Amino acid sequence: xxxxxxxxxxxxxxxxxxxxxxxxxxxxxxxxxxxxxxxxxxxxxxxxxxxxxxxxxxxxxxxxxxxxxxxxxxxxxxxxxxxxxxxxxxxxxxxxxxxxxxxxxxxxxxxxxxxxxxxxxxxxxxxxxxxxxxxxxxxxxxxxxxxxxxxxxxxxxxxxxxxxxxxxxxxxxxxxxxxxxxxxxxxxxxxxxxxxxxxxxxxxxxxxxxxxxxxxxxxxxxxxxxxxxxxxxxxxxxxxxxxxxxxxxxxxxxxxxxxxxxxxxxxxxxxxxxxxxxxxxxxxxxxxxxxxxxxxxxxxxxxxxxxxxxxxxxxxxxxxxxxxxxxxxxxxxxxxxxxxxxxxxxxxxxxxxxxxxxxxxxxxxxxxxxxxxxxxxxxxxxxxxxxxx
Amino acid sequence: xxxxxxxxxxxxxxxxxxxxxxxxxxxxxxxxxxxxxxxxxxxxxxxxxxxxxxxxxxxxxxxxxxxxxxxxxxxxxxxxxxxxxxxxxxxxxxxxxxxxxxxxxxxxxxxxxxxxxxxxxxxxxxxxxxxxxxxxxxxxxxxxxxxxxxxxxxxxxxxxxxxxxxxxxxxxxxxxxxxxxxxxxxxxxxxxxxxxxxxxxxxxxxxxxxxxxxxxxxxxxxxxxxxxxxxxxxxxxxxxxxxxxxxxxxxxxxxxxxxxxxxxxxxxxxxxxxxxxxxxxxxxxxxxxxxxxxxxxxxxxxxxxxxxxxxxxxxxxxxxxxxxxxxxxxxxxxxxxxxxxxxxxxxxxxxxxxxx
Numbered sequence: 001x002x003x004x005x006x007x008x009x010x011x012x013x014x015x016x017x018x019x020x021x022x023x024x025x026x027x028x029x030x031x032x033x034x035x036x037x038x039x040x041x042x043x044x045x046x047x048x049x050x051x052x053x054x055x056x057x058x059x060x061x062x063x064x065x066x067x068x069x070x071x072x073x074x075x076x077x078x079x080x081x082x083x084x085x086x087x088x089x090x091x092x093x094x095x096x097x098x099x100x101x102x103x104x105x106x107x108x109x110x111x112x113x114x115x116x117x118x119x120x121x122x123x124x125x126x127x128x129x130x131x132x133x134x135x136x137x138x139x140x141x142x143x144x145x146x147x148x149x150x151x152x153x154x155x156x157x158x159x160x161x162x163x164x165x166x167x168x169x170x171x172x173x174x175x176x177x178x179x180x181x182x183x184x185x186x187x188x189x190x191x192x193x194x195x196x197x198x199x200x201x202x203x204x205x206x207x208x209x210x211x212x213x214x215x216x217x218x219x220x221x222x223x224x225x226x227x228x229x230x231x232x233x234x235x236x237x238x239x240x241x242x243x244x245x246x247x248x249x250x251x252x253x254x255x256x257x258x259x260x261x262x263x264x265x266x267x268x269x270x271x272x273x274x275x276x277x278x279x280x281x282x283x284x285x286x287x288x289x290x291x292x293x294x295x296x297x298x299x300x301x302x303x304x305x306x307x308x309x310x311x312x313x314x315x316x317x318x319x320x321x322x323x324x325x326x327x328x329x330x331x332x333x334x335x336x337x338x339x340x341x342x343x344x345x346x347x348x349x350x351x352x353x354x355x356x357x358x359x360x361x362x363x364x365x366x367x368x369x370x371x372x373x374x375x376x377x378x379x380x381x382x383x384x385x386x387x388x389x
Numbered sequence: 390x391x392x393x394x395x396x397x398x399x400x401x402x403x404x405x406x407x408x409x410x411x412x413x414x415x416x417x418x419x420x421x422x423x424x425x426x427x428x429x430x431x432x433x434x435x436x437x438x439x440x441x442x443x444x445x446x447x448x449x450x451x452x453x454x455x456x457x458x459x460x461x462x463x464x465x466x467x468x469x470x471x472x473x474x475x476x477x478x479x480x481x482x483x484x485x486x487x488x489x490x491x492x493x494x495x496x497x498x499x500x501x502x503x504x505x506x507x508x509x510x511x512x513x514x515x516x517x518x519x520x521x522x523x524x525x526x527x528x529x530x531x532x533x534x535x536x537x538x539x540x541x542x543x544x545x546x547x548x549x550x551x552x553x554x555x556x557x558x559x560x561x562x563x564x565x566x567x568x569x570x571x572x573x574x575x576x577x578x579x580x581x582x583x584x585x586x587x588x589x590x591x592x593x594x595x596x597x598x599x600x601x602x603x604x605x606x607x608x609x610x611x612x613x614x615x616x617x618x619x620x621x622x623x624x625x626x627x628x629x630x631x632x633x634x635x636x637x638x639x640x641x642x643x644x645x646x647x648x649x650x651x652x653x654x655x656x657x658x659x660x661x662x663x664x665x666x667x668x669x670x671x672x673x674x675x676x677x678x679x680x681x682x683x684x685x686x687x688x689x690x691x692x693x694x695x696x697x698x699x700x701x702x703x704x705x706x707x708x709x710x711x712x713x714x715x716x717x718x719x720x721x722x723x724x725x726x727x728x729x730x731x732x733x734x735x736x737x738x739x740x741x742x743x744x745x
Contacts, residue, residue, distance in 0.1 A: 063542070065542045065545065065546070067549070136726060136729065136730035139730070139733075140729060140730075140733060142541050142542055142545075143471075143472070143473050143541060143542070143545050144729055144733060146473070146542070146545055147473060147678065147682075147725070147729070148725070148726055148729050148730070150675075151675070151722035151723075151725045151726050151729075152722075152726065154675070154718060154719070154722050155718075155719045155722050155723060155726075158715070158716065158718060158719040159719070161715070162715050162716065283671070284553075287549060287553060290546070290549075294546060336561075338560075338561050342557075342560055342561075342565065343557040343560060343561065345553050345556070345557060346553055346554050346556065346557025346558070346560075347557075348550075348553060349549070349550040349551065349552070349553025349554045349556075349557070350550065350553075350554055351550070352546055352547065352549060352550030352553070353531075353532055353547045353550035353551060353554070356536065356539075356543050356544075356546050356547045356550070357531075357532065357535050357536065357547065360536075360539065360543055
């Protein structure tokens with residue numbers, strides 16, 4: 001066999017396990033009842049995978065710690081809230097403005113657009129927001145970037161939570177602490193509308209399709225010129241710049257691309273949860289997603305997928321089951337009255353500390369990142385011994 | 390036009406850099422003054438006097454002195470290991486909780502006599518300061534020290550993790566909602582009034598506790614042998630090690646000092662607000678961090694100045710239209726972003742922006 005043929009075969013061998021796993025995930029809904037609780041947990045998990053993959057671009061690839069990622073969840077969900085509900089009742093008369101939705105949704109007041117359009121809208125809104133948030137951080141160093149993004153995330157959260165006070169004409173920015181609800185069902189061209197009340201399978205496949213698209217984009221991006229520029233930037237900014245990597249453009253692209261993935265996931269979650277609830281847009285959520293990326297391995301695409309699935313499974317199943325299990329009885333006997341669900345964010349915080357101290361490269365590390373961590377490549381100028389300029 | 394290379398060029402920024410330095414400094418000062426000035430003018434027009442603004446300023450000053458104590462903890466730690474100790478706000482929260490717990494232990498109630506109260510509160514102050522400082526030192530030992538020499542973001546991520554753990558300790562301790570605690574000093578009772586401006590007991594207390602602590606701290610850092618070691622380590626850890634300074638101990642000492650101040654702030658917050666909850670540390674932490682950055686992180690005087698300014702801005706945002714308590718964090722974070730972008734070295738701090 002020729003060398004090239006061998007290489008191809010090797011590549012296929014590397015892809016085989018992934019393909020088998022993806023096929024199994026694809027078939028998963030057929031083994032569950034259409035409205036099974038595990039189905040909705042799985043749908044959430046896949047939506048978090050999309051979000052974690054987006055954050056991975058910013059934090060994992062480009063090495064810019066973003067503590068305000070929840071902002072893009074908020075923007076994505078708000079896009080769904082604006083363009084697929086009766087939030088803007090009054091625009092376009094009693095039956096509102098609609099495009100490519102079912103007859104029922106078209107008859108409702110407010111704006112109603114096809115889900116694909118909403119996703120595109122969310123991508124545009126979030127990419128712009130990401131670039132705007134990224135712009136001021138360009139001149140800052142690592143830890144300052146983290147704080148500025150955190151501040152932005154909190155500001156956006158405040159705007160969403162008090163958006164009922166911000167009005168342009170009769171129309172508020174959001175519904176404040178009350179959710180924007182209900183939101184239209186998923187609408188796709190040709191396939192038509194799904195109904196989450198009777199069957200969750202189409203929702204599962206829809207989010208699975210989003211995961212596949214995002215995964216594909218991620219894998220291609222990583223090996224692209226842009227992806228290599230991100231990694232170069234992460235390892236040594238000065239060296240990257242002197243090799244001709246345009247810093248501003250590369251950093252802004254990282255923010256914009258990462259943000260748009262968050263927006264896609266946010267729009268889907270808004271539709272799936274049937275509400276845009278501003279109480280979720282808090283710092284804790286950013287950390288929840290960050291913990292997924294850290295757990296899986298910064299910069300490792302498959303690791304992040306695993307991390308996201310593991311943490312969302314913990315959040316939806318393991319932690320609640322601890323409350324029902326024998327451990328909870330023991331705690332009650334000891335006189336400690338608390339539920340594990342109450343302290344779930346403490347558990348995620350614990351995971352962050354544990355991972356960073358014991359296994360900073362994550363469960364499924366990316367090879368290059370591991371080298372950075374173990375051999376100290378690219379960290380030489382960041383150690384404590386650095387003389388301050 | 391760029392200035393030609395005169396000998397002073399290396400000492401003082403020249404040309405565009407100097408212009409930018411001037412614009413950003415006075416621009417920031419103008420942005421800070423604009424806020425109270427606007428309400429001052431509107432008060433003069435509407436009420437004919439400045440008593441509303443005066444009340445805001447007094448409350449802001451005392452509130453700000455609490456933020457200043459927390460901000461000092463950030464600035465000390467950042468100055469020495471360039472780490473944003475994200476868990477510092479939570480240490481302050483634990484300080485409040487310890488203080489509240491000690492009320493019960495010592496039997497301090499609203500009916501305790503003056504002498505007993507003063508003695509009791511002094512004991513509470515010392516104990517909560519000690520509790521916070523040992524907690525802070527412990528955090529450094531467990532979560533930051535193993536990561537010395539790792540990429541800089543690693544300890545920041547553990548700091549976030551620790552802050553979440555402590556928040557949840559708070560939830561387990563006193564539950565997930567605001568908890569009212571005894572108003573031992575009748576905090577809102579007026580002490581005296583000048584020209585319509587009321588000074589409450591809490592205002593007086595905050596300032597009476599803060600000033601000596603800040604003076605003690607600055608004296609310690611600038612005069613004592615250990616303070617000298619701290620400054621040396623901040624300047625160059627490697628060189629400090631070569632000069633026989635135990636860098637690890639010095640860093641622990643820094644965390645200890647930060648914890649002491651956070652504990653004092655915790656008690657004062659409990660006395661002042663008469664309610665505590667697990668989330669107070671997160672907000673307070675960010676506010677205090679903003680204060681530290683405003684003054685120039687790594688700079689002790691700057692942290693105090695920043696704390697006071699932020700306290701005033703916060704009071705005004707809390708009480709005035711069109712803002713309100715629900716918008717205060719957004720206002721403060723907007724200031725944080727503006728400062729970070731246009732003047733990351735703060736009002737009187739050193740240059741901390743990345744070169745190039």
